[in-house]
Amino acid sequence: MQNTGSDGREFNIFSRIHHNWWFLIIVFAELNIQYFMVGYSVFGKLFTTTPITFGMHLTAILLGLGAWGVAALTKLTPERLVFAMPLFGEDQATLDSANATSKSYAS
């Protein structure tokens, strides 16, 4: 149980991040293109964007970091409440009838 807390909750979102280079490549490519988009007026023709001020850049990064804070807070919710949440999807009767149909086709 590496990288997990005493009660099994995992807060470190950077654990094993270097194991997957594709993830890092894609995220940083997206970040680069995004910064070109809001930093240079050349891209404005395509995306109808315009350069924004330093304060706006700072706000955007802080809001992004806020998403990490929200995630950490979310992970503190009690287990009892989480598993009381209803799930979407087919109910058991629908699944059973679908399985029966597929079995009848297979035989």
Added chain:
Amino acid sequence: MTVNISCIVFVVSTALVLGHSPFNVVQLLWINLIMDVLAAIAFSTENPHPTQIRKERIKENQKIITQLMMRNILSQALYQIITMIILMYAGPAACGIRYNLYHTELTNVDGTPSYRMQHQTFMFHCFVMMSLFNMFNCRVLGSMPVK
């Protein structure tokens, strides 16, 4: 899925209130590209988590989205929606780019970008940053003890 929920709620509500969409088509396409197509590639190349090596086989009728995922999705979507609505209506005053939310066009009469376009770019940038940072969150479910 977080992005889908928050984007739909925010864009539809703003379009209903103001009469025009806060993002334009190319920006929405870009959001869709990075968060659905490229994120799918990024996550599908992820190795299985060493602590979550399947203790038992996944059953036929188990749901794809578990309660833990739904909890993370809904909390992030709520955060994004609230932030975007605040930015939409309080952003121009906070950044000193006040303009008429209803009537201002994207460009001024002489063709230069107006405050509305800058505000739109700002909101777009904030939305993408929140989504991109959220991609790091999605790697870790905040798992409960395996029973």
